[in-house]
Amino acid sequence: MSKLFPSRFKLLFYFVKIFIMLSTLLRLIFVVWVFKEIDLSFFKIANTFLIGFLFDLGTVSFFALPYALYLLLLPRRCHGSIFDRIVTWFAYSLGLVIFLFSFFAEITFWEEFKNRFNFIAVDYLIYTYEVVKNINESYPIPLLVSGILILTAALLFITVRMGIFKKTFQSESTFGEKLFPTLLVFGTVLVFALFVKNKDAEQFENRYNNEIAKTGIYSFFAAFQNNELSFTDFYKTLPLNEAFSEVKNEFKKRGDSLLFPEKELIYRNILNTDSLPEERPNVIFICVESLSAKFLGSFGNTENITPTLDSLSNHSLFFTNLFATGTRTVRGMEAITLSIPPTPGRSIVKRENNQQLFTIGEVFRQKGYNRNFFYGGDGYFDNMNSFFGGNGFNIVDRGRGFLMDESITTNRTNIEDDEVTFENAWGIADEDIYNKVIKVADEAHSAGKPFFDFVMTTSNHRPYTYPKGKIDIPSGSGRSGAVKYTDYAIGEFLKKARQKEWFKNTVIIIMADHCASSAGRQELDVKNYHIPALILNLPNTPPLKIDKMASQIDIFPTLFSLLNWNYNSNLYGTDILKMKPEEARAFVGTYRKLGLLKGNDKVMVLGDKKVSNCYQWNRETNELLPLKEDETFLKEIISNYQTADYLFSNGGLKLNSLGLEN
Template sequence: MVFSKLFPDRFRLLWYFVATFLTLSFIVRLILLIWSFSNTESSFFVLGNTFVIGFLFDLGTVSFFALPYALYLLIFPQKWYGSFVDKVITYFAYSLGLIIFLFSFFAEFTFWEEFQRRFNFIAVDYLIYTYEVVNNIHESYPIPLLVGAILLLLAGLLFLTIKKEVFKATFNGNSTFKQKILPVLIFGIITVIFALFVENKDAEFSENRYNNELAKSGIYSFFAAFRNNELSYTEFYNSIDASEAFDQVNSKFTSEGDLLKNTSDHSIFRTVNTGDTLQKKTPNVIFICIESLSADFLGSFGNEHKLTPNLDSLSNESLFFTNLFATGTRTVRGMEAITLSIPPTPGRSIVKRENNGSLFTIGEIFKQMGYQRNFFYGGDGYFDNMNTFFGGNGFDIVDRGRGFLLDANVKTQRTNIEDEEVTFENAWGVADVDIYNKVIKEADKAHANGQPFFDFVMTTSNHRPYTYPEGTVEIPSGSNRHGAVQYTDFAIGEFLDKARLKPWFENTVFVIMADHCASSAGKQELDIKNYHIPALIYNSGLPSEKISKMSSQIDMFPTLFSLLHWKYDSNLFGRDILSMQPSEERAFIGNYRKLGLLKGDQLMVLGDQKKSNFYRWDKATNELITQEADSNYLQETISYYQVADYLFSNGGLKLKTLGLDN
């Protein structure tokens, strides 16, 4: 038989191991396909390619596991076949490999439920923050049942292996060195090919994102993300002459009357004059960044489940931005967009990168105006590098603070949320009501000292496991996302009720905006609807108004600064939404690889293979319809993203570079 020639008896277990992985991978892929079938391209050719490409990636993945054992089988002396040492190594390696496979397959289902993707750099990040993730898994899923299922499957696979006498054949095999070299070469060649010449994105053969994700292998995707979670813009994306890119971006600012300060450099640093400085106001500002609040959760956008009565009421008493889009799909992307007012850069967020301190942020503008700056987070702010980023950019930190120290380079203060201040806590942090109570307590102190304050508050309750204090809302704690949204809204209402009783309330503006949507996955390159988030400015002293201009997360604080009539030096990309002309409306949306510029119903997407795609967005169906490229639109898109990446990569966002370092 061909099998016996390729894999002699000594390699029987290795072949069985490979076959088991390929079979289980096929089953996982089939289940994920059935789970997401309505979103996939279901033609015979596309589905066939999904499974063929998936099989090849599975084969490449298992080869990385098979090669070490194949080398062991090659060099282990024949006279010791079946010895105690041989059996211990073989049983241990086989069992460990099966446990890794089974655990990863179970983990893939939970990851797919949350992100509708195979493992990516998010999974890599989660591996780093084990405290939050392990507790989140414990609170979200029946761990004893899952562990029991893994152990039961492991026992079943071991039983079948023994019953088929696979171990016996392996230990009793009499294979010559010549017979053993062939399977080693096969797995060696496959491993080298996948290590050196195959990239995870090579599985992306279709215009349908779900088919592309299904074609990938979860374990291979994980290690690919671990190896490559940062992308060089100039190496991977379409670019133009840097001076030309800066000229195009700066022309947008100068047309509004901004005055460039470094006209000879690659810079966007300028003076922004937003009107009569005699009308300048310096109220306290509390910004609430709400975890995962998609626009379509609000009744104001047509939701009929009555989840957000407080936010819906606020939308009628505020400047309510109805056509605003998040820049990304994760909290750190939202923080990047809000604080730096910058289009997303490829790879991981600037919040998580090295050398991200002493940057020009909105905090620097508040500093120019004499504000105390605070970052509030209900969990441990070491998660996602938040404390290092905010602390390194001048914000005092208020978080749970359970022993995780600030970076040595961070010179700001840190205040703990103490146990006696906590009424409820889950894996991600204290309940929203508790963090808001801490905000009020710190606001009282600042007011007593006559100190204007800017508070950046990051909530956590609208996050799996969706747990919160029982009895606060109709939907029981831990039920589903709708319950978490309902509690999130309840907590905001209670916070504002308490704030209205404070002497500082009348002189405080509240800005409320989501960090990203609850789910941003879609079957297309960028699912526009899943970037639509609510945003409002409350208690500004201006008449309430619904503002339908298309805008971006990066525009919220430049808009606020304009409302306050501030003249300030700026390195921000964002613009005043209220003064935008129809031709100037736009939004930046992206993920860690795709970068998009949305204007009206047109979307240009830059890809990481120096590719670009131009679409018309059908708002009714949320479909992207391919259209012929527009060179001017493409150049504008490239300019924004190239300049953003250039500034960070070359120190152009640094206070020292801008002459502001103190």
């Protein structure tokens, strides 16, 4: 056995053992963390750890390969030289620091997302300023760093005491003896690089088993490499003309008139069938960060953390059965602005070629509105400035010197230091952004032009900090306090806005971008897509609770209908109030799983292995109970997702493809 694994490789294989031990410990921690949700049957849990062990071997092989090649190529006479000692100590220490850092980073990531590293982790690496500041405000960084360094030193000490360095440096192993272990490491790397994908770890129905079977570092690099998915390559499809025919027929049933019926487009005319005069009020849309429906007393919460929203729910159009399309802010922005089912992979907000698209902003532009996007942080984060600026919005953000694409000529206004009373990693307090909204609204009113403001809040986000003395929950104490402050800030905004002359002619819409959490054991955790939405101050519209199932993508088409607008549309959304019971539906998805939820609580999910699953959603238990596949339902989901993906990928969302000016 010593001939197969010579003493020269003693340290390298000890390094491999440490990684596997840390990774196995991490899996055990995650199992305990979600003990009530994970499938703990012997076969399933054993396979979870077995698959995880194999992925650990593959992952650590990538780290081991450079040093294995070094050991192979360094002549025997140089074993234990000063050069050899420096290289070995440095490589080993660096590797331990990386492994320990990953260990703690995965714990913090799991705490928030109940996922191994994914697109979000990649984004966090890109947006270093916000993320580092957020981590510093949310966690005891000096303690964590000290812990990593102490553990590294302890492992180095143990390694020395076990004589592993000594055996490595005193080895007389020849080139031939070192060849086999090097080839073993190289072969493992080759197999994983060419034949193994991160999703191969997903062999279970339970999502938690799938996530725990993965290895975080491997998942991170897989997400870094693959951030878009080809719908036609990975999902079930229909012939393209059939898919468009399915979608167009649905639009025709609603009374829409297709403007290019022979083309693979959905551009159509929507008429105000009631023949009432059009209303042109100002519109302020407040997109609230991470506001799950479960936080509101109106949905049964007993903490009394949303008194403002609970009161408003009785004086507004209150949508009680509304679902977000995704689990991130950019996915919510995509759904709201483009009114489109979520496309697989990254949100369109973060993709290339996402400017000059037909958005709700284009409808407002054609009605003569100024369009503004407000964000309390730096709008370069998540590509928001580029997306909104490239689609005709004026930008108002914190803007500490980060520029948009130079080709974007949209106006941009910085929120200055003297306009800020409180700020954390993600941006200024909600009260401050609302004060800026009021200031800009005053200016627009003086100019006599209607305005549409898209306001993205930041306070309901880790580290959950906000100005002191505003509410009875201390800043930084957790999500409940952040929700209550968010609610308080909305109340203060409305108090100030009601004193303005422009308020009587201003519609206020409040809706979440997504829920506070998305994790669950099901293929799609439907309950964690349920969000609140309210439309306030509508002219000639009495308060009403609307229980019809609907999607984020439907809110603005509903508003346009309520304002009696005749307009051309490239939006998938429809007027919720005019939906027939059989038309009620909501699109929900992750970056890989694409779902359609129907009004009878049936769910169809498309997976990226060209698979589909049909379920009955139990609202009480939040379980998905398998059903036989419904061909009509399957055609409906495929046609919507396939055509949406096709339109973006082939320019069908572009203004110029619809004969509109840029």
